[in-house]
Amino acid sequence: xxxxxxxxxxxxxxxxxxxxxxxxxxxxxxxxxxxxxxxxxxxxxxxxxxxxxxxxxxxxxxxxxxxxxxxxxxxxxxxxxxxxxxxxxxxxxxxxxxxxxxxxxxxxxxxxxxxxxxxxxxxxxxxxxxxxxxxxxxxxxxxxxxxxxxxxxxxx
Numbered sequence: 001x002x003x004x005x006x007x008x009x010x011x012x013x014x015x016x017x018x019x020x021x022x023x024x025x026x027x028x029x030x031x032x033x034x035x036x037x038x039x040x041x042x043x044x045x046x047x048x049x050x051x052x053x054x055x056x057x058x059x060x061x062x063x064x065x066x067x068x069x070x071x072x073x074x075x076x077x078x079x080x081x082x083x084x085x086x087x088x089x090x091x092x093x094x095x096x097x098x099x100x101x102x103x104x105x106x107x108x109x110x111x112x113x114x115x116x117x118x119x120x121x122x123x124x125x126x127x128x129x130x131x132x133x134x135x136x137x138x139x140x141x142x143x144x145x146x147x148x149x150x151x152x153x154x155x156x
Contacts, residue, residue, distance in 0.1 A: 001034065003036070004076070006085070007037075020146045045068060048064070073096055082100060082104040082105070084104065090104050107145045108124065
């Protein structure tokens with residue numbers, strides 16, 4: 001199984017999600033789920049933002065070696081599950097590859113239980129260009145969602 005996280009620049013949100021999910025899977029001894037990330041408007045080959053590196057380091061996850069990547073049609077087709085940070089990302093993925101409609105979800109909507117708080121359809125705040133506290137807030141949001149969906153992925 002391959003999980004693809006998508007944001008805009010692949011320098012903040014999708015890297016956070018990728019790093020956290022990889023850590024949780026490693027802790028569970030699961031190496032059968034491939035986790036990657038990319039951006040709809042990314043310039044390939046760049047490092048994450050300094051604030052992304054800093055907040056992830058506090059989580060015990062080193063993302064400093066990550067290099068940004070532009071999402072490609074091949075990535076979309078090969079992914080079994082695509083989790084995006086904004087409605088616009090979902091629309092762009094489906095516009096590029098219409099067959100991806102059944103496997104592309106907002107991170108905040110994937111496997112949402114009916115009794116969960118009404119976050120359904122909410123975008124994840126883009127902290128790019130904002131202070132460190134906004135990166136920490138975005139990380140907290142992503143972490144809650146990754147913790148929520150990991151048990152569903154482990155059943156796969």
